[in-house]
Amino acid sequence: MHTAAPVPPSPDWADRTAALLEGVRARGPLVQCITNTVVQNVTANVLLALGAFAAMVDVTTEAGAFARVADALLVNTGTPHPEPRAASLEAAHAAHDAGTPWVLDPVAVGSLPVRTALARDLLALRPTVLRGNASEVLALLGGSAGGRGVDSTAGPDDARAAAVAATDGRTVGALAVSGPVDLLVAPGTGVVRVANGTPLLTRITGGGCALGAVVAAFTAVAPEDPGAAAVAATAVHTIAAELAARDAGGPGTFQPLFLDRLATLTPEDVVREARITTEPTAVSA
Ligand SMILES: Nc1ncnc2c1ncn2[C@@H]1O[C@H](COP(=O)(O)OP(=O)(O)O)[C@@H](O)[C@H]1O
Ligand SMILES: Cc1ncsc1CCOP(=O)(O)O
Ligand SMILES: [Mg+2]
Structure with a gap:
């Protein structure tokens, strides 16, 4: 069995990403974050660097009410203490009910029973x-044991089949599986790969968790097209990181340079740097 060959880079995706980046900056979406204590x-x-706004509204009673008025919600399971756990469910119920777009980042699910x-x-x-x-997506969708703590022991292609199966119109709106080359899937978009990024994103904490928040910000400006939001957010996050890495001396200088690049990234940067390919969802036998 082999995977269908990727088609050449799609200028269309780069253009859509650039337009959505401008949309995020123009709108300045307010993103409610219920996330782990490490990466808040x-x-x-x-x-903030991206041009969005953050509010860590993660206590019960407030969380559900806020999810109804926020532009988007992020729920991240990285440190699932009882209060944010209950707040997560309250907020996700409210988001589902009110039509607020929301992102689930199932950090370290698999063998750990509470977060799973x-x-x-x-x-x-x-x-x-x-x-x-990839380990988290596989564990949640396929029931495998997960990765090594918060880190993956699998690559995005290992999660490809499970990700495609989950875009059945009922399970999720879209999937964003991170790794050396990020893999995005949504109904109607096929499989999209974003090859931008830098290993330095794995040498600071939050490289993946903050991406979840960026995806949430983009869903606020494209709620009807979660696949496009996921592709654009991934491309913006990884291109900014890649540009920052060119000037960084290591993880310590990378982090502030990454924030600077997020703030100054232009549509022209996106179109010039994006390495985005698409392929059909089906794989030939
Ligand atoms: N080897 C790599 N080379 C370039 N970018 C990477 C690499 N590994 C991960 N990334 C990027 O780092 C970010 C976080 O991905 P990942 O480490 O898979 O997430 P998590 O922190 O949730 O485990 C993503 O934007 C991804 O593109
Ligand atoms: C180290 C750690 N432990 C629990 S959550 C967390 C942060 C993980 O951040 P990321 O998934 O972005 O590397
Ligand atoms: Mg993660």
């Missing part, structure tokens, strides 16, 4: 985008 600061800074049960309950509320590394 970097997540808020990434959203939580992520399954959240998945039943049909996230607009399911974003995670």
